[in-house]
Amino acid sequence: MKARFDPLDRLALGVIAGLIAAIAVVILAGDHVGVPIRDVQPARGSTPAITSVIAITFGESVIPESAESRLVIEPAVDGRIEWIDPTRLVLRPEAPLSPGVTYRATLRAGVESTTGRQMARGLSWEFTPRTQSILYLAPADVDVRHIWTLDPDNPAASPETVYSAPYGVIDFAPSPDGEQIALTQYTEQMLSNIWLIKRDGSDPKLLLDCNPGLCTTPTWSPDGQLIADQRQEPAPGSSSMAGPLGPSRVWILDMETKETAPLMQDNQVLGFSPTWSPDGSRIAFFDSNGGAIRILSLDPARSSSILLSSLMGEVGAFSPDGGSMIYTDLQQVGQQYYAQFWIARFDEEQAVTRLFDEPFEEQWPAWSPDGKLLAFGRRALDRQGGRGHQFWLHGTLTGERTRVTTDTRYNNLVFLWDATSSRVLFRRFNLEINYPQSELWLY
DSSP states (O other), X not given: OOOXXXXXXXXXXXXXXXXXXXHHHXXXXXXXXXXXXXXXXXXXXXXXXXXXXXXXXXXXXXXXXXXXTTEEEESOOOEEEEXXXXXXXXXXXXXXXXXXXXXXXXXXXXXXBTTSOBOOSOEEEEEOOOOOOEEEEEXXXXXXXXXXXXXXXXXXXXXXXXXXXXXXXXXXXXOTTSSEEEEEEEOTTSOEEEEEEETTSOSXXXXXXXXXXXXXXXXXXXXXXXXXXXXXXXXXXXXXXXXXXXXXXXXXXXXXTOOEEEXXXXXXXXXXXXXXXXXXXXXXXXXXXXXXXXXXXXXXXXXXXXXXXXXXXXXXXXXXXXXXXXXXXXXXETTEEEEEEEEEEOSSSOOEEESOOSOEEEEEEEEOTTSSEEEEEEEETTOTTOSSOEEEEXXXXXXXXXXXXXXXXXXXXXXXXXXXXXXXXEEEXXXXXXXXXXXXXXX
C-alpha cells in the first residue's frame, strides 16, 4: 500500500527533516564551538576602579590549570587567582591598577572543560581604570546632609552632588569594586533604611527596609558579597514607631539572596561599628555588653572568637593581612587617664602588647593598604604643643615616626588611606573659634 501526502504534510516533513539535520550539524560541530565564555570583568572598554578584580566566567566547568596558564595581562599584573566555583576565575591584583593606563587581558585558546571540550578561539579585551574620587557628606553645618564628590587630582574642579535624600543621608560605604554605594537615609519618622545606588548616584533602590527600626553603618565585606550593619529594633513593650529603640546589634545582609540575619544568634550579644578585616577572614564589632572588641573568625579552622577589653568603645584597625589589630584603650598615669595604642596578634599565642612606649595620647589608627605605614592622631599628656591631636605617621617596618601637621590651632582626626597607600584623607577643625566646621584635608 502506497502512502499519500498532501502538500501540508510534505511541508511538515520537510521542516522536521531540516531540524534533524540542523541538530546533527550542531552536535558534530560542538567540539569546534568549544568552551563558551559568559562574562568578563572589567567589561570590555569600561573604566573600572583601580581596586577592581579581573574575572572570567565560563559557560561550563573548566580545568583550572588549563585556564590559569593561558591568561595574560598587559601591562603585567601580579596577584593571586581564585576560583569562586569551577566556572569563574578571579585574579585579585596584589596592588591597585594604574589609573589612566589601558590594560589588555588575553585568554589564549585551548582552555579545557571537565568534559574534554576545548576553547577553540582565544579572547582579548581592554579596559582603562579611572582616577580616584573623594566622597563625603555635606554641608557640615546642617542636619540634612547629602553625598558629594570631589576630584583630588583637579584642584580647580568644583564639588558635585552625587545623591540627595529628602531627610538626609546618615552614612554610606562604596562597594569594593567602586561601582555601587550602600547608604542609610532617614525616613519621615526619623528612622532609617539601607539604600543602594550606582557610583554616579543613579538608579536608587531600597536594599533593606529596617522599619520600625533603624539601620546605620553599612559595611561591605571585601568580596562584596555581604553587608554588615548595626541595627536598633523597637524596645520591648513599645507599640509605636515613634517609641524608644533598643540597643544595637550587628546584622549581616547577603547581597545575592537579600536575606538578613543577626551576626550572633545570642540576642544578649549587643554591638556596633562592624568592621571587616581587609582579607575577609574576620569581622569585628564593639561588644557593648562585654565592654570589649569582639573579633570573629570566618574560618572554621581558626579560633572562633577573641575579646579585646577596651574602655574606649571603639573598634581598632585591622592589619592588611587580617593577622593583627591596633586598637585604643585607656591607661592611667597618676590621676590622669589617656588613650594609648595596643596591638593584638591573632596567632596561636594571641599576644597583646603596647605599640609605643612613649606616654602620649593616641587615637584613630589607620593602617595603609600596603602595611608599611600607620596614620594616627597624637598629643602630649601635658598639652605642651596645643590641645589638638596632630597627624603622625609610624613606619611599621622601620619604627620611624614622623609628625606631619604642626598647626597647634587644629585638631586632626579620623584618617583614611587611598588604595595606593600614597594619600591620606583626614578631618580637622579649628579649636580657637566657636562652632568650628569640620574640614577635609588631603596629605
